[in-house]
Amino acid sequence: MSVMVMDAPSAWDVLDGVNLPRGYRVEITEGKIIMTPQGEYQWKVILKAAPQIEQQLAAHGEILSDVMIDFPSSQYGYAPDLAIVAPGGERNSRGRFEWHSLEAVIEVVSRSSRDNDFAKKFHLYAECGIPVYVVIDPEDGVCIVHRGPTRTGSYEDATKIPFGQDLTLPLEGREITVATDGFPKAGDLG
Template sequence: MTAVDDRRVHDVFENLVVPEGFKAELIRGEIVMTAGPDKVHNRIVQSVQDQVPSDRWERLQTQDVAFPGEESEPQPDLVVLEIGADDGPGRLVPSPAVTMLVEVVSRTSVHRDYVEKRSIYAAGGVPVYLLIDPFKATCLVMTEPVGTGPTADYQSGRTRKFGDPVPLPIIGIDLDTSRFGTLPPLTATP
């Protein structure tokens, strides 16, 4: 894609009118529109948000994040940043201000969450990526981001089953997953 094309995509994305009940994200130069999440998804996000201490952390749902060097403006399910890390106006939180990003897998987001967003978040240096999968009933905590572009990744990853506590030392909690809802397994997931 050329610089002119990149600007056009960004301009279209900035001015896109998103129908009610949908969300739009810019993922590596492509505009991706998806239907709103179901109740299981929303309840999981709410549970995580409620457990992150609000006296130290901002917990922003569906907040757009800017990634330097990436043609991406994803809208994670939950953005966690230290209070005061980004007090500026606007719709974009710069990725260097972010401590943890949370995504809850949906039927249409499996590849994006496990592959594309994983490399985008690692390339942006986000210290913790928490991927919650209600189809597998697991939480994957990824830390130690390295690399740039599509080959960026997290060096460390640990999986916990729903019902087991998920240690998040950088946030200062053990996430209680015992009340996370599940969905019927998908036929093919990464």
């Protein structure tokens, strides 16, 4: 389902008061509201990664999953699979975190989200200066860590980590390590 979004201070403003169906991921890309069911692979990866990250963050940051983030465009409203908020990150007047409070974003790719995760989100997250963008791809069994965002919408460095090896998230003044050996690859679930 997609609906055109009118120009608003936050892309999410158009959904104020809308009762959204449970079990669907809602994001706004290029002014269109996109609702997709979350896939089993995505959910299982998030379920395995989030507690590992949360435990290591302790009081030095916060982890969010599928939570609305305000970006500097009324055409884009993303709710990353996982987002790490920097220590001291503050909510805006809408009660949401903004892009500049994020230290890292992790997206788990599904067949329906490949274009968004590998192109549109990659470009927007880099333009916004999000320091670390990780794409986890259950189909290929790999995590791609992007670092060094540029204002032209790309990242200077990309490192591929196959499932089974530890995924290291280089955050400001610390690192988070995520064991990937329990991440399901496409075809593993029966």
